[in-house]
Amino acid sequence: MNLTISPCPNDTFTFHALAHGLVPGAPAMEVRYADVDVTNTLAVSTDLDLVKVSYAALPWLLDRYELLPCGGALGRGCGPLLLARSPLASVDGLRVAVPGDRTTAYLLLRLWMGSAETAGSSPSEATAPASIEVVPFADIMPGVAAGRYDAGLVIHEARFVYPRYGLTSVVDLGEWWESTTGLPIPLGAILARRGAVDPVAAAEWIRASVRQAWADPSLSRDYVLAHAQEMEQDVVDQHIKLYVNEFTADLGADGLAAVRALLTRAADAGLVPAVSDL
Template sequence: MPGAPRFDVTYADVDVTNTAALRGEFDLVKVSYAALPWLLDQYTLLPCGGALGRGCGPLVLVKDQSIKSLAGRRVAVPGDRTTAYLLMRLWSAGEPPASVEVVPFAEIMPAVAAGTFDAGLVIHEARFTYQRYGLHALADLGEWWENDTGLPIPLGAIIAHRDRVDPEQATAWIKESVRQAWADPAASRQYVLEHAQEMEQDVVDQHIKLYVNEFTGSLGPDGHAAVDALLTRASDEGLVPATPLVKA
């Protein structure tokens, strides 16, 4: 859109961006909603561009279908401050795993399939491909969250550095970008494919359809309520620092 600057874009695993944001490395960055309690002193949450939704939550996967809980198990997770891991900790309270290891997202399913871990916590396009690894879903944490709260699941947030970015301008840039992408999906197709971890067109299309939704355009009341509910519950359980109500 007119007036928007050129961006120097870095692509990285979510655990990498969460950690980099703690150091204030990026002007605009996508992070996990679960990481916000450690970031809102430096960054402002923007009310658009993030990933929230229904039917799109993280999955806990196992190879051995006799496993019925994570109690005493070895589990691979995509990051220690991801929403996925926070949800897993809330869901498995009382039956915690024996050990948890942070593993790059793309390596989790192969590692579970190989028996390196008893279970793996996965996100995004893994919803559509995990059966190829001979894995089974022990739990759909998004479904659990929605049934428990009636709210969408807040996964990824866009935040702007308080000292370097005008949040109103950034919000306008992102909203216009989303509007143009919805108006002409073909215009961004090749760009998406160049940066997708899963290259199959049908998987990419399913991913976009599921995660780019009404909350991408605007968090709205339900989106804000979902973020507040997640962080308040996690704080009450002592899993994250207390966080003021998140209002963009």
């Protein structure tokens, strides 16, 4: 069976046991690592058994894949940041680097830009910035710092290191989302291919992998560091602590409510196709 995840510490920590044949009863996994923008695209064009994607990409994928209730990335205080070299009053007409055009981060940015308090318009009138460029995640902060972009949308461990690049946070989209909805931020989802993977069994494998990771974090440390784009141990530890949480083990009512709220608001704004059933 194939497993496609990002090289980010939350994914490698969560899936270490499953990827290394340490989950009893689970099949051997052929693992592929790719940035989330790549996995969002691959899931459309390739038969992937288990895959990590953005929640924002679900409207284009649920005909072929089923959402699993575990293994993904949701939480509080962990949302995407919009960064610039100096404070900005608006991003209208600016060059903005984003990690993918179907990422949750970009969808949140578009919702924020279209909100009444930021754009003077209703969410249904939300629009993308005038000039958007999809950039590999690792290139966004250096690109903004060098002036190639006016602003950059970043995720994950970037929130711990962006001051090193001389950048400032224009908006924490997670804080905005939580203050607007009261719900956690739905970032990354785990999907199972319909007709090829038993979703109940897959969920149990993933939960077992998470439990093993929590029980002895030292077992996965070398594996996590080998794939981390930010190699410092303290940054990796902060990343895992923030993004691998109770929602990783089970979405629960709050997690599902957050996903429904994101996709409903985005569909109402005309940004994604409507989703009738998760």
